[in-house]
Amino acid sequence: xxxxxxxxxxxxxxxxxxxxTFIISITLTCIILIQGMNNGLLKELTTNRIAEEVGxxxxxxxxxxxxxxLTLDISHGTISPAISRAVKKREAIPILMVxxxxxxxxxxxxxxxxxxxxxxxxxxxxxxxxTGNSPKGTIPxxxxxxxxxxxxxxxxxxxxxxxxxxxxxFNAADLTxxxxxxxxVPAMDRGQIWLQLKKLQEMxxxxxxxxxxxxxxxxxxxxxxxxxxxxxxxxxxADTYQLVKNKSVGAGIFYMILIFxxxxxxxxxxxxxxxxxxxxxxxxxxxxxxxRAIVFTFTIEGLLYGIFAALLTTAYGGPxxxxxxxxxxxxxxxxxxxxxxxxxxxxxDFSLGLILGTLIxxxxxxxxxxxxxxxxxxxxxxxxxxRGKWS
Amino acid sequence: xxxxxxxxxxxxTFPVANEDFFALQNINLQFAPGEFSGIxxxxxxxxxxxxxxxxxxxxxxxxxxYFMGDEITAYSSKESAQLRSRKIGFIFQxxxxxxxxxxxxxxxxxxxxxxxxxxxxxxxxxxSLEWVGLTDKVKSKPAQLSGGQCxxxxxxxxxxxxxxxxxxxxxxxxxxxxxxxxxxxxxxxINDASGSTFIFSTHDDKVIGYLKRKITLVDGxxxxxxxx
Numbered sequence: 001x002x003x004x005x006x007x008x009x010x011x012x013x014x015x016x017x018x019x020x021t022f023i024i025s026i027t028l029t030c031i032i033l034i035q036g037m038n039n040g041l042l043k044e045l046t047t048n049r050i051a052e053e054v055g056x057x058x059x060x061x062x063x064x065x066x067x068x069x070l071t072l073d074i075s076h077g078t079i080s081p082a083i084s085r086a087v088k089k090r091e092a093i094p095i096l097m098v099x100x101x102x103x104x105x106x107x108x109x110x111x112x113x114x115x116x117x118x119x120x121x122x123x124x125x126x127x128x129x130x131t132g133n134s135p136k137g138t139i140p141x142x143x144x145x146x147x148x149x150x151x152x153x154x155x156x157x158x159x160x161x162x163x164x165x166x167x168x169x170f171n172a173a174d175l176t177x178x179x180x181x182x183x184x185v186p187a188m189d190r191g192q193i194w195l196q197l198k199k200l201q202e203m204x205x206x207x208x209x210x211x212x213x214x215x216x217x218x219x220x221x222x223x224x225x226x227x228x229x230x231x232x233x234x235x236x237x238a239d240t241y242q243l244v245k246n247k248s249v250g251a252g253i254f255y256m257i258l259i260f261x262x263x264x265x266x267x268x269x270x271x272x273x274x275x276x277x278x279x280x281x282x283x284x285x286x287x288x289x290x291x292r293a294i295v296f297t298f299t300i301e302g303l304l305y306g307i308f309a310a311l312l313t314t315a316y317g318g319p320x321x322x323x324x325x326x327x328x329x330x331x332x333x334x335x336x337x338x339x340x341x342x343x344x345x346x347x348x349d350f351s352l353g354l355i356l357g358t359l360i361x362x363x364x365x366x367x368x369x370x371x372x373x374x375x376x377x378x379x380x381x382x383x384x385x386x387r388g389k390w391s
Numbered sequence: 392x393x394x395x396x397x398x399x400x401x402x403x404t405f406p407v408a409n410e411d412f413f414a415l416q417n418i419n420l421q422f423a424p425g426e427f428s429g430i431x432x433x434x435x436x437x438x439x440x441x442x443x444x445x446x447x448x449x450x451x452x453x454x455x456x457y458f459m460g461d462e463i464t465a466y467s468s469k470e471s472a473q474l475r476s477r478k479i480g481f482i483f484q485x486x487x488x489x490x491x492x493x494x495x496x497x498x499x500x501x502x503x504x505x506x507x508x509x510x511x512x513x514x515x516x517x518x519s520l521e522w523v524g525l526t527d528k529v530k531s532k533p534a535q536l537s538g539g540q541c542x543x544x545x546x547x548x549x550x551x552x553x554x555x556x557x558x559x560x561x562x563x564x565x566x567x568x569x570x571x572x573x574x575x576x577x578x579x580x581i582n583d584a585s586g587s588t589f590i591f592s593t594h595d596d597k598v599i600g601y602l603k604r605k606i607t608l609v610d611g612x613x614x615x616x617x618x619x
Binding site: 001005008009011012279280282283284285286287288289290291292381382383386 | 440443446448449468469471472473474475476477481483485487489490491492496500501503504548
């Protein structure tokens with residue numbers, strides 16, 4: 001009965017009901033859409049980085065600092081027998097890094113030469129192309145699309161690189177670009193020139209040396225030693241988590257403002273409705289309805305706005321969410337220019353938990369803001385209500 | 392015969408400028424089942440306040456009210472609501488019909504509170520509307536009815552649950568003479584047929600002409616209690 005009364009009252013409020021419904025619906029849509037984008041961003045960033053950069057964790061040489069290329073010449077060491085066994089079992093890949101300079105078409109720019117076994121299958125990038133043919137006297141090398149664009153290089157181009165080997169002597173060689181690969185992870189592309197590991201070890205006079213080891217198994221399962229530091233997936237993705245967390249904090253403030261505006265609208269509507277309907281409240285009391293039942297009726301009325309809003313959101317938000325989930329949100333500038341591992345299209349992640357969680361939170365808040373003005377009725381005397389008074 | 396309502400040594404005061412204003416003072420009354428009585432008096436004499444207290448819509452400052460032997464002045468808010476739901480029907484000066492409901496739904500509301508089945512509700516509603524001659528208006532909303540028709544719907548709503556007592560507060564105040572007589576005749580007919588006790592609060596001579604008992608209230612006290 002209470003639902004029926006509340007339903008009739010809400011419908012009879014006409015435009016006021018639809019305005020409230022619209023405001024709550026917009027709030028729901030924005031929260032689900034933005035949070036879906038954030039979830040999609042986190043999913044894409046972590047998936048891409050795990051597939052193309054991080055693996056299942058890494059072991060770093062104790063001197064390795066990814067933010068200081070000048071220390072690369074002291075950041076490599078001999079691969080231990082245990083790690084070598086893991087490499088043979090294809091459970092780990094050693095990567096050697098050497099600081100150098102590239103001279104494409106008479107220009108110069110700094111580059112990090114990276115050596116990787118071409119037959120690895122942990123990172124989902126086409127390093128097997130490093131075994132491809134190159135003109136005699138040149139070394140096959142690969143670069144990413146971003147690097148190719150910035151240095152104006154393409155497949156088949158020959159560039160000269162210069163580096164200082166582990167003995168401190170400068171040396172140079174010509175490389176042939178055998179493949180320009182497409183990576184979503186800027187760290188695998190920007191300023192990187194990829195060579196076969198064995199070749200780079202030869203060039204650097206550091207046989208069986210590596211700077212980092214990428215593992216396909218949880219990194220804790222690999223042998224540890226003071227010279228090598230274990231980095232778990234969470235350690236390596238900490239900056240990504242922090243980035244999304246920062247974005248979520250900003251989005252959270254936006255949600256709070258939206259929810260606050262919607263709740264103000266409902267509170268205002270409820271307070272006005274109760275004030276305007278004092279006589280009706282008195283009549284319901286005279287007919288024998290308890291104060292509690294009347295409070296409950298008004299609370300349900302507020303909640304109905306939320307239910308209508310959820311239906312409205314399903315009607316127009318459903319197709320909108322579906323569109324973004326299947327077509328993705330086009331990012332006007334390519335991801336590597338942001339410095340994050342993202343492709344041209346961001347696919348939001350609208351999980352059931354996100355949708356239900358958002359609905360439950362909004363419904364709960366609606367119930368509270370509907371109850372707050374209605375609870376005054378608990379202390380209202382029937383004769384006062386009938387006279388249209390409020391004690 | 393046990394009175395349906397008995398009022399004993401009742402006072403009602405309101406605070407006015409740090410002093411107690413006596414709206415009702417030392418009221419002692421008894422109403423027998425089936426009475427067609429009226430509390431009459433000028434504006435501010437305490438008629439509506441007395442009616443509200445007898446209908447458990449308000450509490451006295453002092454004294455007791457018994458409804459069919461039970462002291463209702465000691466009732467909790469929930470018990471008062473149950474009493475009003477089961478045993479008392481109200482008719483108001485401004486009809487107090489719920490505007491968003493049809494005539495049928497306005498009459499259905501008190502029956503829903505009693506937990507009646509759909510078939511029982513329908514029968515009771517149609518019987519009530521027949522008494523007031525509005526069976527053709529079941530689907531109309533209050534805004535589509537005249538003042539007289541609205542008050543007849545209010546009478547039907549008050550009697551639909553067959554209460555022991557119907558309390559009518561100035562039921563003809565908003566009606567013209569013709570409609571007032573129609574309403575009063577309807578209520579008299581219901582009183583004769585159902586045996587429900589009717590208690591009016593009024594200063595309308597047309598109503599007074601129909602009463603079997605007239606209690607005159609002046610400045611919160613009973614001045615005269617006449618039976619015709």
